[in-house]
Amino acid sequence: MSDLLLEVKNLKVHFDTENGRVTAVDDVSFSVKQGETVGVVGESGCGKSVTAESILRLLDEKHTNYEGNIFFQEKDILRFRYSELQKLRGNDISMIFQDPMSSLNPVYTVGNQIVEALLLHQNLTKKEAEEKAVDMLRLTGIPLPEKRVNEYPHELSGGMRQRVMIAMALSCKPKLLIADEPTTALDVTIQSQILDLIKDLKDEFNMGTIMITHDLGVVAEVCTKVVVMYLGQVIEEASVESIFSSPLHPYTQGLLKSIPHIEGPRDEKLYVIEGKVPTLNQIPAGCRFAPRCEFATDLCRTEKPQLDSYENDRKVRCWHFKEIQEKGGVMNGNRNESDKVRS
Amino acid sequence: MQNLLTTEQLNSLKSEMKKKHRDLLVKRFFSNKLALFGSILMTVIVLLAIISPFFTSFTPYELDPVKRLQPPGAEHFFGTDNYGRDLFSRIVNGARVSLIIGFAVAIITSILGMIIGLYSAYYKKLDGVLMRISDGLMAFPAILLAIAIMASLGPRLENVIIALVIVFTPSVARTVRSAALVVKEQTYVEALRAQGASASRIIWLNIATNVLSPLIVQATFIFADSIIIEAALSFLGAGIPAPDPSWGNLLYDGKTVIFNAWWMTLFPGIAIMLSVFGLNLFGDGLRDLLDPHTTKAKK
Structure with missing residues (x-):
């Protein structure tokens, strides 16, 4: 069981809204092993993003109630104190978001933002962090990373920005990467490049990956296991081969x-x-x-x-x-x- | 690993890019004629306020009963008032008072408004309390509230600043808050939280930097508004106490002799008008410069 990275057990997420309590995620269980890529598939509004965000507890906790457990390396994230959570976020578990156009702060250079992510979790000097940022950008296949680190997000294309986001997410060598529809906002050729990149980097760092998507093509390409969600519930879980051959x-x-x-x-x-x-x-x-x-x-x-x-x-x-x-x-x-x- | 650059190349590249960026900003600013005019006007007024003691031979308090109400001439550029004081040096000194007040109010309200606005945008509970207080303050007409505060504090320069800060902080807080609410919902703020950044880091390093431009623009307008309200307060006797020169005081002094000595009301009036006009032009120019939507339209 030691290679079991994340185990979501009977997770329920309730939101308190003006029209009463709404259960967005109802009794969801799945697990991610080291080096495994789990695809979470479903229509819009089926609770896949909510599930992903609960793993990092990014939802507004005033209006959110969790039930169940999310074990990360046998510790329950839902019972973490805030300071423990901050250490976990970005360091052990990272997240890539859907829209690369707005996931970077427009007033800082991309290098600056990667450096910030590094300094948050690792004991590096500013100089070392800057070098590491260039290395990370080079790793994601950005040409001329020495020049790109000093550019602002608006000077980069969508694909480039998503690469920067990936560089930022992977800069602290997380054990688990959550990719929330990482390719939805990109065009098809860039999509496959980004997917290949995520796949390569996953192998390089031996991370577990959760790939949230509504695109079954993405699932077929990168995932090893698939969790199909409908209206807040897991309705089917299987390996990629069996999902596609005999759903x-x-x-x-x-x-x-x-x-x-x-x-x-x-x-x-x-x-x-x-x-x-x-x-x-x-x-x-x-x-x-x-x-x-x-x-x-x-x-x-x-x-x-x-x-x-x-x-x-x-x-x-x-x-x-x-x-x-x-x-x-x-x-x-x-x-x-x-x-x-x-x- | 292709495209490796040496550190020198890298640094020169860096400074070159920075310079290009700066040049573009400067060019854009100079291509905006009104903003340029506004900033020149402000520079002249500020310079006059600073260097005036060196080229007028009169102090603003020097009485000369023999030369009362002299019209503008070679000795007294702007004439003299009803006590024979040199109007030019009084106006220039009044400029100093107005600028000190305007500047102090703009800076202090910006800082306070920023703190209040950012925290109320980030924390919902705080928002309810702080915004209701600011609603209450904004419900009063600015001058009325300022007079009320001055009446309780007493007429002094510092108290004018305090009163104006209380009057203007709510509107700055509102501006900052509304800008910050937009920024807060951006994905990069969520991405930062996902990276484990603390709340204060997100607020001060990431949201604050993105609301600076509306804040700066708002601050220049508050600068202008404070000058007008200070003048109004002094005119009504609730501002700077009497012997000190302030544009409002000068207008008040001139009011009684307006038919005998037009210069006593005309010149302070022009001084107020020009500085407020200059500041507003400057603020408009800054807005054009800092707001990406308008700069894009103008190339």
Whole structure:
């Protein structure tokens, strides 16, 4: 168990809002081992970013209530004092954010900002930190890092800024890197460069990585394990290979179905998961996916399914996943038949 | 590892870039004619206030009853007042009073407003308390509040500064707070928290630096406003006590003899007008210079 880096156990995150308490993350458990890349996938608003931010406890604690445990190297982050938290942030666990255009302070040079991150956690002199900043920038593949350190964020492109963010996040050699949609704001060629970079650096530093994304292509490229979330819950957990070859949950199947393929006829309609994600204060009574699921039965609508283990390392939260698999999964353009099943 | 530069090359590159940046700022400032005019005007007034004792042979308190109410001439540039005091040296000394007050008020309100604004933007609970107090203070008309404070403190130079600081701090705090609220929601502040930066580090090294430009612009306008309000206070007898020259006092003295000695009201009036005009132009220019949205539009 020594290579177990992070273990999220029955995490619940409640927000106190004007309309009462809302549970954004409900009973989420997963773990990250050293050198492992875990993908957290789901639609917008399914709680993936909230999960990520709870790991560093970045949410406004006045309005947030945590339940459960987040063990980092066997210590519970949720029980940390503020000073311990500050030592943890950036030093042991780092985070990369979605929007590189606004993740850097516009009034300081990029070098300055990396130096600041270094000085916060490591006993370096200013001079050493400056040299280290140049090294880090070089590591992320920025050409002419000696020149770039003295530039301001507005002088860099989005891809460059994301590289700077990565340099900053990795400057203290963290054990765990949380990447919150690191490539969403970048164009496709830069995306793959950044992903390759994260992958290479992960191997170099032997970090655990949590990759939060809604892009299954990203998952296929970098992750070893995938956690699929829907409406604040983990609905499926499996290795990358099994998620893509034999998804169990109808939601995962739907997600995979709705990716356009480059082969095949162009006029073919893309698969769409019907309906909308309900808001957090209108959570369905039974299975949360039931209103949108073509296999839903009365059991699904009234009883909550548990996250069951399946085979050796897979978990799925569905009453009927075995039958669904026998039927061959989510049908394309076969809504009529499924309507009959429903009635 | 290609593109390795030596330290000398690096340093020369660094200074070159800094110089380029500075040159651009200077060029931009000089291309703004009004701001340039405003800053020249202010420089002249400041210089006059500093060096005047060296080229007027009169002190502002020197009475000469024989030469009462003399019109402007070669001996007394701006004429004399009803006690025969040299109006020019009194106006120039009044400039000193006005500038000291304006400058002190601008600096102190900026510092206080910055502290209050930043902390109320960062801490929600503090925000409720501090902003309600500032709402209360802002509900009074500035001059009325200043007169009330002066009435309780007594007419002295320091008290004028204190009164004006109390009057202006809420508006500065508001400006800083609203700018800081925007900055606080930026991803880089969250990124800083994710790096383990402490609250005071985020507030002072990162949010504060990003709200400086609206603060500086606001400070120049407060400088101008303090000069006007100080003049008004002195005119009403609630400001600088009588024998000391201040533009408001001079206007008050001139009021009774306005039909016999126009110079006694005209010159202090022009002095107030020019300095406020200069400061406002300067403030506008600074705003154009510091606000990236307008500079972009003007190239």
